[in-house]
Amino acid sequence: MNKRAIRVFAAAALFAPLLAFGQKNSCVECHSQLDDELKAPAAALAADIHAEFGLSCKDCHGGDPSQDDVDLAKDRTFRGSPKRQDIPQFCGACHADAAAMRAFNPALRTDQLSQYWTSRHGLLLKAGDTKAAVCTDCHGVHGIQSAKYPKSLTFPWNIPQTCGRCHADKAFMEPYRLPTGQLEDYKASVHARALLEKKDLSAPACNDCHGNHGAFPPSVSSVASVCRQCHPSTGELFMKSPHKKAFDEMGAGECEACHGNHKILVPSTAMIGTDDGATCAQCHDKGSRGFEAAAEFRRQLDGFESGFRAAEGLLAQAKQKxxxxxxxxxxxxxxxxxxxxxxxxxxxLDGAEIAKAVSEGEKALVGVRELGEKALDEARFRRRGLAVTTALLALFGVALALKIRHMTRGRVDKSRRVE
Amino acid sequence: MATKIGQSIWKFLDERFLLSGLIAFARKKTVPEHRRSFWYFFGGICLFLTGIQIATGAMLLLYYTPHIDAAHESVQFIMSGVKFGWLIRSVHSWTANILIGLLFIHMFSTFFLKAYRKPRELTWVTGFLLLVLFMAFGFSGYLLPWNELSYFATRVGTDIAGSLPFIGDWLKSVILGGPEVSQATLSRFFWFHVALLPVAALMLIGIHILLVQTLGMSKPIGERSKKEIPFFPDFLYKDALGWTLMLVLIGVVCVFLPWEIGPKADPLASTPLGIKPEWYFTFMFTTLKLVPAHILSIEGEKLAILAFMAGGLLWMFVPFLDKRAARETRSPVFGWIGVALALYIVIMTVLTYTVPNL
Amino acid sequence: MKRRDFVDIFLGGSLLATIAAFLYPVVRYVLPSRSAGGGVQNSVIAAKAGELPPNTAKVFKFGSAPGVLVNTAEGKLVALSGTCTHLTCTVRFDAETETLFCPCHNGRFDLGGNVLSGPPPRPLETYAVEVSGPDIIVSRKS
Incomplete structure (x- = not known):
């Protein structure tokens, strides 16, 4: 036996039990043979993100999976399944520990637990209400998947349903006197259309406004700050407008005063103005300055927009031809x-500024309309050209027919004369 | 004075081109007139449309670029940037399709009137070869705008050629200029379309017309009418009337339905559903889809292709097979064969467009 | 005799008129036209080399849509689609932050086309840039 063979043998002898230890998992072995509730954790674990990182039952539940005997396996370290009110701490044991998380994903935040305790869910749980949502209600239990995986409960376009499981349930929400229409409202909104229909992941789901682990409804005063995360220019304009002060005095909030909260629809010029559908008329009485201004804005924007649509239609018409x-x-x-x-x-709300933008746009529109008319002229020219050519061809056809008739008749006459 | 100059020019040309002989020939030449002389006009219309194709085709060359990066763009430019480009291209595309349809009519009318019988066998053979050439024109021209539909239709079409026994792979790579539809294919199809095929077609058309002129029109078997009209100018005037009608038809379709460009070909895209060749290939294409996978342990598709080739050859040599017609006696068997073939082509073509996912 | 003359003149005249009507489009087709090629293009001359000083940009026409060609402060040429992915406004270059900025709702993109802030849902399409002699050619990435 040479030295190299000895080294290989020694290594094998040393690592064999280690390998066996890594593979042995009596938890799964036993639980796979049990029924329903006791079998589910073992079955679901395979797809779990924790399993992907090499974690197993004992890493959360303790115990000794290398033992075949149930009593020996459930040794002193065995923790079993936590009670509902203990779940946040149970998960937080690792997830709130930056040092522990660094081994798996150094970029993952570890403030979820502390955030959770500030959330309405967390506060209720602390007060002893075990109906309040805990980690597992949103993330699942065994079979937890990364929020980046499209099938996970916490992937953006699944979030509305995940929250809606409780928040759209009338019976469940009754004791809290909370409304349950948010999910339906949200589904009708422009944000839901972007997220759920266009599969646009940047569109906000529930958590983007309410926070995720620190979920709490934003108070009226802070909603606008939430909207501004994505709509900064609108916020800037609003801050400079006379509405800012007026709304503050009324305690009317900002964006949501006109646009609503969960059911935010695609804005249209119909929101501005003085008729029934317009939001301005809710506060501005007939005859007031605001009332007049609203009517004027509406008139200008409608004029611009209808001009734009007309030009668009003109081009579509030419294209179709x-x-x-x-x-x-x-x-x-x-x-x-x-x-x-x-x-x-x-x-x-700066009238001069709006008028300037509208007039600039309408000026540009004139050029587009001219070109569109030109394109339509081209279509008309083609048809007229066809008419002229067809008329000429028809004329030529008639001349040919006349000539043919004339010729045949002349020939018949000639042959008669010969007879 | 003017007439004098005219006369001397005429004399100069006549002495060199023997024009008076040609005119005398044209004046002496007559065309039989009877119940079915209507069908004589289709040859003339086909010739006229071929002229339109040569003229518009030559004009398209002015702006077309046979390169995969520029072909689609140049066609787009013709359609939008060039004055009357939309017209020239639409006329070329529409006329191509109308022409092939008329060629089929011309061929079947000739067949049913048995005009192929002695001594006009070669007129028939050259005519059939011309049909094949024009279908090749259609196939090669279809790819030139390099759009999605034509790209995939070419892939499917050449795959069929590639499944031929023995020579298939070789033939496919010769047609494509490589293993797949690429720049080499575009160059090659361009060359087929504007160089090789036109020269071949012009030669065959020359022979075809020379034969028609020297042998005259055939009268159907048993036609007793002795009536005849002069070829020049009577028949030519009537011909011109037909051409005028065609021009009106082409003008209307081109103005109201300009030929589309379609999206640019993207070799990496997946094949769009229901890809079909041009309509005049669909009767063969659909047959290939319908034949069972195996007939007597031979691949059905290969068998069908061979059958088409054999059938084409038999069809081409019909004048030599139809011995009864050659003796000026009726040959109803061949008439029925023609009816069966026409019905087959029509049914298969209709099936292609009416039964989805065949 | 007279009738025959009339028919001949009618025939010849209408033939000439028809030929003239056909020649007109042919002549117009062959004469060079001033309008440039439009439609969907895969490459375009966006600018002349040296036209753009460092840290400036220009909007160019790419087919029927705007594109933005940026010459960065380091002198690197970058080209992107100029159509904001939010509401199709045309974006502009903001030299101070070296980003692209949409004036409609303050959407902001980096020069890789990625959304930095604001409402745009998707990044801007980026194009390939190539300097060929005096021309800066921008083409769609295949």
Whole structure:
């Protein structure tokens, strides 16, 4: 036996029991043979993110999985399943420990537990209400998946349903006197359309406004700060507007005063103005300055927008008639920029500024309309050209027919004369 | 004075081109007139449309670029940037399709009137070869705009050629200029379309017309009418009337339905559903889809392709097979074969467009 | 005799008129036209080399949509789609922060097209830039 063989043998002898130890898991072995509730953890664990990182039953529940005997396996370290009110601490044992988490994912935050205790859920739990949501209610128990995995309960487009499991349940929410229509409202909103229909992950789900672990409804005064995370320019404009002071005095909140909260719809110019659907008229009485201004904004924006739609229709019409209008569509996009900006400017309530944007847009629109008319002219020219050519061809056809008849008749006459 | 100059120019040309002989020939030449002389006009219309194709095709060359990075863009430019480009291209595309349809009509009318019988066998053979050439024109021209539909139709079409026994792989790589549809294919199809096929077609058309002119029109078997009209100018005028009608038809479809460009071909995209070749190939294409996978342990598809080739050859040599017609006696068997073939083509084509996911 | 002359003149005249009607589009087609190529393009000359000083940008026409060509402070050329992914406004270069900025709702993108802040849901499409002689050519990445 040479030295190398000895070394290999020694290594094998040393590591064999270790390998066996790593593979042995009597928890799974036994629980797989049990029924329903006791079998589920063992079955679900395979797909669990913790299992992916090499963690197993004993890492949360303790015990000795290398023992075949139940009593020996459930030794002094065995913790069993935690009571509901203990679950946050149970998970937090690792997840709130930056040093422990660093071994698995150094980028993962460890403030979830402390955030949780500040949340309404956490406060209720602390007060002894075990109905309050704990970690497992949102993340699942065994079979927990990363929030980045599209099938997980905490993936953006699954979150509304996850929260809705409790919050849309009338019976469940009764004791708290909380409304249960938020999920339905949210589903009708522009945000839900982006998230659920367009699968646009940047659109907000429940947690983006309410926080996740520190879930709490934002108070009226802070809603606007939440909206501004994504809509900064609108917020800036609002801050400068006379509405800021007025709303503050009324305690009316900011964005949600006009746009609502869960059911935020696509804004349209119909929100501005003095008719029934308009939000301005809710506060501004007929004859007041605000009332007049609202009517004026509406008139200007509607004029601009209908001009824009007309130009758009013009191009669509020309396109449908077979004329290439991609160049003009390019120009129309510039006008779209102006239209969208002008609409946004209404948050600042600066009449001069809005009028300026609208007039600039309408000026650009004139050029687009001219080109669109030109394209339609081209379509008309094609049809007229066809009519002229067809008329000429028809004329030529008639002449040919006449000539043929004339010729045949002449020939028949000639042959008669010969006879 | 003016007439004098005209006369001397005429004399100069006549002495060199023997024009008076040609005119005398044209004046002497007559065309039989009877109940079915209507079908004589289709040859002339096909020739006229071929002229349109040569003219518009030559004009498209002015702006078309046969490169995969520029082909689609140049066609787009023709359709939007060039004055009347939309017209020239639409006329070229529409006329191509109308022409092939008329060629089929011309061929079947000739067949049913037994005009292929002695001594016009070669007129038939050259005519059939011309049909094949024009279908090749269609196949190669279809790819040139380099759009999604034509790209995948070409892939499917050449795959069929590739499944031929023995020579399939070789033939496919010759057609494609490589293992797949690429720049080499575009160059090659362009070359087929504007160089090789036009020269071959012009030669065959020359022979075809020369034969028609020297042998005259065939009268159907048993036609007793002795009536005849001069070829020039009577028949030519009537021909011109037909051409005028065609021009109106083409003008209307081009203005109201300009030929589309479609999205640019993307070799990495997945094949769109229900990809079909141009309509005049669909009767063969659908047959290939319908044949059972195996017939007597031979691959059904290969068998069908061989059957098409054998059938084409038999069809081409029909004048030599139809001995009864050659003796000026009726040959109803061949008439029925023609009816069966026409029905087969029509049914298969209709099936392609009416039964989805065949 | 007279009738025959009329028919001949009618025939010849209408033939000439028809030919003229056909020649017009042909002549217009062959004569060079001033309009540039439009439609969907895969590459375009976005600018002339040296046209852009460092840390400036220009909006160019790419097919029927705007593109933005940026010459960074380090002199690197970057090209992106100029259409904001939020509400299709045209973005502009903000030299101070070296980012792209959408004036409509303050959306902000880095020069890789990624969304930095604001409402845009998706990054901007980035294009390939190539300097070929005097031309800066921008093309769609395949």
């Amino acid at each position: 077979g004329v290439e209008v991609s160049d003009v569509e390019f120009k129309l996009q510039d006008v779209n920029t102006l239209l969208v900006s002008a609409k946004n400017l209404t948050h600042g």
